[in-house]
Amino acid sequence: MTSDDKKPTTKRQVPAVSRALAILRFLARSNEPVGVNPIARELGLIPSTCLHILRVLEEEGLVEFDSNLKRYTIGIGILPLARAALQRNTFSVLIQPKLSGLSEKFGVTGIATQLSEPGQMVVIALSQSNIPFRLQVDLGSRFPALISATGRLFAAFNVEDDAELTERFHKLTWDHPPSLEQWREEVVKARELGYAVDQGSYISGVTVVAVPVFGASRKMTRSIVAIGISERLQDKQIPKLVKSMMAIREDIEKIQIDTGS
Template sequence: MGQVPSATRALRVLRFLAAQPEPVPLERVTAAVGIPRSSAYHLLTAMVEEGFVVHLAEEQRYGVGVAAFEVGSGYARQAPLQRIARRPLAALVDEVGQSAHLAVLHGRDVLYVLEERAPGRPPLVTDVGVRLPAHLTASGRAILAHLPAAQVRALYPDRSAFVDRHGVGPQSLTALRVVLTDTRRWGHAREDGEVTPGLASVAAAVLDHNAHPVAGVAVTFPAGDADVADVAVAATRTAAGLSRRLGGR
């Protein structure tokens, strides 16, 4: 990390803090980002002064500040990812004849920011603005599979972090790691009936120039109503195209 620019370190700290369900102590930041304690302290102090981080002195913990919220609000107003993804997502729906959506990671949930519904397909629970547990969704698994192991561990510190919808899906970090290993091996994520019984999904991650997953492109269809391999190829191709638009590989 010695040669990593300070701006990159600050962004990694901010990304880590934004993914946490609550403020965390300094040691969690140093372990997750991989920088010395003294460097992390000085970096966090500067970020506190700029309003991007808040320091809870009584608890000796750090969390996301108001300035970071303002940046997020600017993103919501401009919606650049949605604007870039709308046409490719519509083309994906035309190609596979199934509904597709775009989701981003928000804590331990995925937040659906764009949906294209295919004519005659069943209604989904993935309307824009809906949140679902990331570990149960294909889009969430696609994103989680590209995160550092330490960040995944921070998101799921114990069994209480695993929400259960229908009695299926990983309920421990060990089980989730198996799912994410399969996701990386396949090159895409899958889920079958874990979000909605009778419906299955495949998804691929959209990566930025740092190979960080910024979103998941998913296709959802009645189980057995589509060739999973063909749909996965189309979803992966769409995600790769969006990654290139964002400067990713």
Template sequence: MSILSELDRPPSGDTADARTREVPAVRRAMAMLWLLGRHPEGLGLSRIARELDVLPSTCLHILRELVAARLVNLAPEAKLYRLGSGVLTLARQVTHQNRFVQLAQPVLNNLSREFHVGASAQERDGDGDMVVLAAASVLPGDMVSPGARTPLFTSASGRLLAAFNDFTEAELRARFAQARWQAAPDVDVWLKEVRAAKRNGYAVDEAHFRKGITAIAGPVFNADGRLERAISITTITAQLDNKMRKILTAAVLQAAAEITQGLR
């Protein structure tokens, strides 16, 4: 599916009738930003136009506006377009204005320091992805970067989203087939783990999403009781005994409950 096709899909909860007035130039501009985000090495005008099926002249006009807005940067010598510094400025504003990030970041920092684990906070973004909004790690090279995206139902946090939302089993099986894993579990085993997450109030991924890494996730509920967010910790599976597993699970649940309370 092309980037423009993805942008054509209405956000979760919207209908096609709610988007009767389209603005093609804006959609194309957003598609260009997403495309450049996937290619840090930069892309030339012809490649961008070809990828998005947009006339080169139209593409050039839009890119010039994005450059003027500092959302895109042009390297004149190579004639390559990359994301500009303005995107970073906007991203920093998100962290300053997002209550979930403000509450989660110090909690993640404490979890990481106390237990020497990676920690992250994820939010459901539309109908298909989870996006990392905040992260912490005592080992910087092991930290998941804010902005990282994963299919909705992967890892431990994905099991929580599957457990605490109104998906049919058929929908869960279809979504599972789209998920990316380094060592995918059997779908029937995964469904049992989803049901266990609903009973227990937390979820665990045992080295499926990332080989050798165990993730434990706790739910962060909205004020209306809906679940669109989670926090999780990651640690090396071989170093995790039953005692530490219980300690980490309790810490994650306490942290998630603290953030949930702060959002009310």
């Protein structure tokens, strides 16, 4: 065992911080205000402990309390923190104008995602297409790391435990879910090709194309994604789209190497 292996995790060192982060993440995922007891039950916390943390977070503006409903939501005080993080994220700054060019050229919505909390990808850059479709994407949107085209890449390059993959796959929500066998074949194909395509499985009538961006460990830490209406984004266009997306990745990697960022 190395010295690094012996170091305690942050959770063991500061459990109150870990609990506060868990509460913030839970509220960020919740579409409706939530009461203390459901939060505590979901996160395995003692209700009195949960309430104490919520009151501190409320005082700091990170959560908001509805006195009529007796429920909590994520607070706008989180916005300056998120904005500062995005402004300091070199990748999101570099890719934003390139996503705009991608959207204009191919009529797609371009997004960049980054691995955030365990099992979640977060949108860190976005360029909306002028062509409307029903998939709503916003900066800061989160989705399971294994879903859609990005998910096939995440499974291909980041998850080695077969049992874990199977368990997490069955928790995913799709409009037209593929079978486990079909999905596994697509994961293998994504590993071979270096990109992945989801044609209407995740969202009916919507095609999602994703290209991985790797970290120093050669694990996928980010992705470049193009989303379009399947009727408009034909099979013959996808290779050209993928080529452009890979070129964007190479351009950004070169800039980061040259600048040391």
